[in-house]
Amino acid sequence: MARLFALCLLLAMLPLTVSADEANVQGFDNLAEEQRYRDLISELRCPKCQNQNIADSNAPISKDMRDAVYLMMQDGASDDAIVSSLVDRFGEFVRYNPEVDRRTFLLWATPAIAVGIGLLVVGGIVIRSRRRGEQGASLTAEEQARVNQLLAGEDRNNRS
Amino acid sequence: MKRLFLFLPVILVIVLGVVLFAGIGKDPNHLDSALIGKPVPAFNLSDLADAERQLDGEVFRGEVSLLNVWGTWCPACRDEHDDLLWLAEDKGVRIIGLNYKDNREDALVWLERLGDPYAVTIYDPRGTLGFDLGVYGAPETYVIDAEGIVRHRHVGVVNEKVWKEDLEPLVTRYREGA
Amino acid sequence: MYPELGQFALILALLLAVLLSVVPLVGSVSGRDNLQAFARPLSAGLFVFVAIAFAILTYAFLIDDFSVAYVANNSNSMLPWYYKFSAVWGGHEGSLLLWILMLAGWTLAVAVFSRRLPSVMIAQVLAVMGMITVGFLLFTILTSNPFDRMLPNVPADGNDLNPLLQDFGLIVHPPMLYMGYVGFSVAFAFAIAALINGKLDAAWARWSRPWTTVAWAFLSLGIALGSWWAYYELGWGGWWFWDPVENASLLPWLSGTALIHSLAVTEKRGVFKSWTVLLAIVTFSLSLLGTFLVRSGVLTSVHAFASDPERGTFLLALLAITIVSSLILYAVRAPVVHVRARYGSMSREIFLLLNNVLLVAATLLVLIGTLYPLVLDYLDMGRLSIGEPFFNLTFSPLAVATGLLMGAGVFSRWKKTDGGWLGRKLLWPLAVSLLATTAVMVIYGGFKPWAFVGCFAAVWVSVATLWDLWDKSASRKGRLHGLKRQSRSYYGMVLGHLGMAITMAGATVVSNYGIERDVRMSPGDTAMVGDYQVEFIEIGDRRGRNFTAQYGTFEVTLDGEAVSVLYPEKRQYLVQTSVMTEAGIDAGLFRDVFVAVGERIIDDAWAIRLQYKPLVRWLWLGSIFMAAGGFLAIADRRYRVRDKVTEKRAANAPAPRGDAAEALS
Incomplete structure (x- = not known):
């Protein structure tokens, strides 16, 4: 009995709103729907947390948003419609996946641009290297004479 | 020529430095309302004082007002309450309350005990209007113009400083613009 | 009284660091050996005083001296002693001191393990490290003094360490991570030294390589430890969130990986020298950028320390001076002479260059993705969030291409x-x-x-x-x-590449x-996650040293056979009263079964998070392989074989015979 009381006391201290109105953990008809729900709530950001999606956040507003997503799914809304409706209310801050528009074009294109430039540079290096090879790796007569001289000098040093 | 290319990294870094410097001191969690320039979302909720009386968007028409989102469960709302009374009584600002996710009895007792700065209070127990407005934590205060268009949102307590710097200029502007 | 000694030790360390920055450098530029010789002893002295300061702070924690503000904010008398020890780096000031300790440690290591390097080179390298240390010590002493006191109102007890940090992870993750971050300063110092004295050659690459590889190995471990810690500690089964601070640790790792490969080419073939030097500067700059992002409050993150505009500005200034001056030095002094090397289009050099292209593209991607919201906000173009979906979509192709x-x-x-x-x-x-x-x-x-x-x-x-x-x-x-x-x-x-795989x-x-499910369960219910059946037996409570907890008992079975019993719990810590979830995990080499207790829905119905995570441990196992590969590589013979010719010469002839001796060495 004392343990039960202690348990109640403990629960009362927990910062949770426990009320009959609390929505249940969503029940889905099939695994695909459940997965779609999980994907959606992973993509949406909690507006007041320190960088968390609404799936992982315990904030009351996250819970409201999860419930809203569930209800909209039950109503048959598409993923885009669900996200748009939340963006309309909370701003684009709540999307973790930024839309591709004029502002974010540079962002989405970064990997392609970076790799593209890189490949151009590497290509340039390879071509230049080939061209250098074609121009003759052989030495001029003057350079050959210098080489001979150096080699001869080296021999003398080694013998001494 | 190649030497010039080598200066590119420095230039990029300096640009980045300017952006980072501008970011210092700003609150990264500050969010502007998504509804700025748009009308207050449609709603049909009861008056806190009178459960029979239904309120809708008409309540904002005719005068520039502040919409204050509050609840008895919110300690910061208690902190700003006296400032709201000052605004309503001394400054003659029309404040409409939005009692968010609260219990009617508790809210009425609260207002009775502490004073009621609100011209009228909308009772939103499920938080539906709050959700549609994009409220993510009380207290929040919106500036609504005489046509019912949302013009500004302030997240956090309203005090004299906030009034002077943020809200008053807007209220004056939209009063004159009407 | 003794905390003031700690402050004094820091000031002395600062003085030594200033001397270290100036004296050997002057000696190296003017050719005066006696000044250059100051480098090693100054490094040793610097380390000693920083270590003393660190020891004093640790002591303050261990004896519960709450007159020191930092101790009062991060500790509590009920905290177990090993968490008191790691609480030293649990907050901004202390972790900064850890950074400086590592920096001094690496400086000393370079001073000790580089007998074979020419005196000029070593003098310059240590001088650069000294300069970096000066910057950080100034930052600490002026804005983030861990020894600030709360006299005369000494609190009776401390605010306790954040419960999330009361874990083994805190004991290992930051030290490993900092070893990596700070270790890249050595590569940076070598690069700057080479730019100053103009001797940018294969030998430089050979000296630089082991230091860079070790730093990289530590950083790999540090990041993996952070991921592992987040996985079992935070209760959601996630292992990487693309959080700005996490990205801040990934950036120098990506760039560092490009660097160790580029150094390989420069050492072997003497080419791509300019590029390698730039990478060395960039890698350390990214380390510094990470430090700034975590402590300035510019970006929102679950990891961020409490921010302060004054600190942010100081740190940005430190960053700007270091990075801008080194890049200007680079632009002015980097070699632009074309080397007459030839490479076939499928030569190893080209493959490694392509590796660099991909890794640098990945670095740019993560950098731009992390800072983009900041830039857009600066241009008043709105408040965007860039998170997991974006990074997963764009990073994966690069990772696959690299593979x-x-x-x-x-x-x-x-x-x-x-x-x-x-x-x-x-x-x-x-x-x-x-x-x-x-x-x-x-x-x-x-x-x-x-x-x-x-x-x-x-x-x-x-x-x-x-x-x-x-x-x-x-x-x-x-x-x-x-x-x-x-x-x-x-x-x-081989190990490194296998680790990556x-x-x-x-x-x-x-x-x-992997499968993730949130199910509503009451005692007696069962649920499936993948092929595993999880039965909720009961819920009970227990008390830990500084927390109370409710724990659930869950039986996991597979095809009828018992797998394990798990006890996930929700803890409430007594001082900070925050609620924390500890997951129950059945760990295995090929899969984890993960159970966490979520919200209490009503009466005895709870939201239970069930996860099946195949091969999740391979994420961190791979890092262990990579780090092992790094440590193995620096034990290679060529770093241990003494230069026999030089030794003999030094032992025998006092006066070398001109050209012949030059030709032989």
Whole structure:
């Protein structure tokens, strides 16, 4: 009995709103729907947390948003419609996946641009290297004479 | 020529430095309302004082007002309450309350005990209007113009400083613009 | 009284650091050996005083001295002693002191382990490290003094360490991470020294390489530890969130990986020197950027320390001075002379260059993705969030491409590889990889395009690496002899690449075939997650040293056979009263079963999070392989063989005989 009381006391201290109105953990008809729900709530950001999606956040507003997503799914809304409706209310801050528009074009294109430039540079290096090879790796007569001289000098040093 | 290319990294870094410097001191969690320039979302909720009386968007028409989102469960709302009374009584600002996710009895007792700065209070127990407005934590205060268009949102307590710097200029502007 | 001694020690350290920055540098530029010789003893002195300061702070924690503000904010008398010890770096000021301790430690290490380096070089390297230390010590002493006191109102007890940090993870993750971050300062110092004295050659690359590799190995471990810690501690089963602070640690790692490969080319062939130097500067700059992002409050993150505009500005100034001056030095002094080297289009040099392209692209991607919201906000173009979906979508192709390149590149030869030969060589590995990947798809139940591509890349790297090992170890004296003949450096590479493959495999499989469910359960209920059945037995409570907890008992079975009993719990810490979830995890090499208790819904119904995570441990196992590879590589003979000619000469003739001696050395 004392343990039960202690348990109640403990629960009362927990910062949770426990009320009959609390929505249940969503029940889905099939695994695909459940997965779609999980994907959606992973993509949406909690507006007041320190960088968390609404799936992982315990904030009351996250819970409201999860419930809203569930209800909209039950109503048959598409993923885009669900996200748009939340963006309309909370701003684009709540999307973790930024839309591709004029502002974010540079962002989405970064990997392609970076790799593209890189490949151009590497290509340039390879071509230049080939061209250098074609121009003759052989030495001029003057350079050959210098080489001979150096080699001869080296021999003398080694013998001494 | 190649030497010039080598200066590119420095230039990029300096640009980045300017952006980072501008970011210092700003609150990264500050969010502007998504509804700025748009009308207050449609709603049909009861008056806190009178459960029979239904309120809708008409309540904002005719005068520039502040919409204050509050609840008895919110300690910061208690902190700003006296400032709201000052605004309503001394400054003659029309404040409409939005009692968010609260219990009617508790809210009425609260207002009775502490004073009621609100011209009228909308009772939103499920938080539906709050959700549609994009409220993510009380207290929040919106500036609504005489046509019912949302013009500004302030997240956090309203005090004299906030009034002077943020809200008053807007209220004056939209009063004159009407 | 003694905390003031700690402050005093820091000031002394600062003085020594200033001397270290100036004296040897002047000596190196003016050719005065006696001034250069100050470098080593000054480094030792610097380390001693920083260590004293750190020891004093630790002591303050261990004896519960709450008159020191930092101790009062981060500790509590009920905290177990090992958490009091790690609480030293649990907050901003203390972790900064840890940074400085590492910096001084690395400086000392460079001073001790570089007898063979010319005095001029060593003087400059240590001077640069001294300059960095000056910056950080100034920052600490002026804005973030850990020894500030709260006299005369000494609190009766402290605010306690954040419960999330009361964990083994805090004891290991930050030190490893900082060893990596700070270690890259050595590569940076070598680069700056080379720019100053103009001796940018293969020898420079050879000296730089072991230091860079060790730093990289530590950073790999540090990041993996952070990921592992987040996984079991935060209760959501996630292992990477693309959070700005996490990205801040990934940036120097990506750039550092490019650097160790670029150094390989510069050492072996003496080419790409300018590029390597730039990478060394950039890598350390990214370390510094990370430090700034965590402590300035500019970006929102679960990891961020409490921010302060004054600190942010100081740190930004420190960053700006360091990075801008080093890049200007680079622009002015980097060599632009074209080396007359030739490389075939499929030579090892080109493969490594392509590796750099991909890694740098990845670095840019993460950097831009992390800072973009800041830039847009600066331009008043709105408040965007860029998170997991974006990064997963854009980073994965780069990772896969790197894997594909790695597999092919392993067979490439320096200077020239015959394209036809390479193609033929790759056929068998290709076939084996396709087969193995298909098998994996079948085992895990279902073809998914991203899973296929990711797994293929991982298998491809492993097969190619092991195939190459098999090829190289062929010997007339038998396989074992052939294996023993390979250098540690080579085995380091093998381990490193295998580690990468293991991590990629883990990431791909757990992301694509993992199952996550949130189910409502009351005692007596069962639920399925994948093939595992989880039964909720009961809920009870217990009390820990400084917390109370409710724990659930869950029985996990597979096809009727008992697998384990798990006890996930929700803890409430007594001082900070925050609620924390501890997950119940049945760990295995090939899968984890993860159960966490969520919200109480009503009465005795709870929201339970169930997860099946195949190959999740491979993520961190791969990092262990990578780090082991790094440590093995620096134990290579060529770093340990003494320069016998120089030694003999030093022992015998006092006066070297002009040209002949020069020619021989």
